[in-house]
Amino acid sequence: MNKLLSPLQVGALNLPNRMLMAPLTRTRADAGHMPNALMAEYYAQRASAGLIVTECTMVLPDTSAFGADPGIYSQAQMEAWKQTTAAVHAKGGRIFMQIWHAGRAAHPGLNNGAETVSSSALAVEGETHTPEGKKPNVLPRELRVDEIPAIVQAYADAAKRAREAGFDGVEVHGANGYLIDQFLRDGANKRQDAYGGSMENRARFLFEVLDAVCAAIGPDRVGLRLSPLNSYNSMIDSDPLGWTAYLAEQLGRFQLAYLHLMRADFFGVQKADVMTVAREKYQGVLIGNMGYSAEEAEQAIAEGKLDAVAFGTGFLANPDLPERVKRGAPWNKPDQATFYTPGAKGYTDYPTL
Numbered sequence: 530m531n532k533l534l535s536p537l538q539v540g541a542l543n544l545p546n547r548m549l550m551a552p553l554t555r556t557r558a559d560a561g562h563m564p565n566a567l568m569a570e571y572y573a574q575r576a577s578a579g580l581i582v583t584e585c586t587m588v589l590p591d592t593s594a595f596g597a598d599p600g601i602y603s604q605a606q607m608e609a610w611k612q613t614t615a616a617v618h619a620k621g622g623r624i625f626m627q628i629w630h631a632g633r634a635a636h637p638g639l640n641n642g643a644e645t646v647s648s649s650a651l652a653v654e655g656e657t658h659t660p661e662g663k664k665p666n667v668l669p670r671e672l673r674v675d676e677i678p679a680i681v682q683a684y685a686d687a688a689k690r691a692r693e694a695g696f697d698g699v700e701v702h703g704a705n706g707y708l709i710d711q712f713l714r715d716g717a718n719k720r721q722d723a724y725g726g727s728m729e730n731r732a733r734f735l736f737e738v739l740d741a742v743c744a745a746i747g748p749d750r751v752g753l754r755l756s757p758l759n760s761y762n763s764m765i766d767s768d769p770l771g772w773t774a775y776l777a778e779q780l781g782r783f784q785l786a787y788l789h790l791m792r793a794d795f796f797g798v799q800k801a802d803v804m805t806v807a808r809e810k811y812q813g814v815l816i817g818n819m820g821y822s823a824e825e826a827e828q829a830i831a832e833g834k835l836d837a838v839a840f841g842t843g844f845l846a847n848p849d850l851p852e853r854v855k856r857g858a859p860w861n862k863p864d865q866a867t868f869y870t871p872g873a874k875g876y877t878d879y880p881t882l
């Protein structure tokens with residue numbers, strides 16, 4: 530595993546290995562979307578990752594999709610995150626915060642009745658969990674153009690707060706059917722103004738967010754996550770390969786720390802080789818994710834297909850994943866039943882070697 534365990538310069542950071550911890554929502558935050566000591570312990574346990582990317586973190590109040598997801602929209606949250614960054618840094622680690630607006634995946638039942646917004650008035654199919662049990666996803670209101678600058682600014686403010694809290698940088702969450710993705714993919718974006726229609730228009734919101742976040746904290750501390758194929762949250766695009774090619778090419782101008790690409794669909798519906806297209810068109814550091822074993826990751830890096838791999842469930846269940854890879858040791862199996870349950874069980878109690 531010479532390649533996977535070798536260092537890599539990622540923007541302003543020198544990673545000691547190429548195994549990132551993928552962002553994982555674990556719904557262990559306290560009331561008021563406050564990060565806590567248990568979360569600090571969990572992340573610190575995983576400090577041997579080349580780079581930890583946190584769970585998606587709310588840039589604005591009343592945009593929760595999961596209930597106990599953390600925020601970074603208040604001074605109090607910023608202060609409370611310091612225990613996580615200090616604990617990770619004390620163990621020699623590096624950590625980015627994934628900054629996020631859920632858009633239409635937020636539910637009023639989780640958000641003090643707040644209205645749900647999106648690029649267009651189209652709902653996510655099916656139901657979602659709320660404190661009153663499962664409820665149908667609501668029909669969002671289409672954002673007016675004059676509302677967009679304040680949301681863009683919220684991402685930049687969140688990035689600034691994340692840096693103040695000690696994070697090494699941020700990953701802009703452009704994946705998995707949340708607000709940015711709701712603009713990007715044509716199955717969710719039916720707008721007929723400057724933010725809809727052509728690929729260029731659908732990318733406008735993302736590019737405004739990236740410009741603002743990069744201006745706020747410097748592009749060498751900003752990553753971006755995209756999921757061209759994922760149908761989670763009722764997402765689809767008519768041309769995932771063209772979409773990937775366009776974005777990968779355009780993203781070069783931002784000089785980001787990295788592009789983090791999910792190569793597949795949670796549900797296996799949409800299929801295409803997006804990694805190859807991204808590699809051809811994108812000049813910067815390319816990170817792959819979804820279903821990689823250490824062996825496949827090693828080979829993909831050796832063949833120059835990508836620069837690093839993010840492991841989700843691997844790190845979830847194995848706090849010492851790089852050490853296991855180094856020693857060729859077996860991996861603990863993730864327990865799905867405790868992915869989103871409160872407390873330490875299935876969170877901070879996975880054994881190290």
Ligand SMILES: Cc1cc2nc3c(=O)[nH]c(=O)nc-3n(C[C@H](O)[C@H](O)[C@H](O)COP(=O)(O)O)c2cc1C
Nearest residue numbers: 551552553554584585819820821840841842843868
């Ligand atoms: C419990 C759980 C929570 C997740 N939460 C997030 C999240 O907050 N943000 C995100 O971009 N992806 C999230 N994902 C997707 C993972 O980052 C990753 O893409 C997925 O686990 C596939 O990678 P793997 O095969 O290495 O596990 C989540 C996945 C799981 C299993």
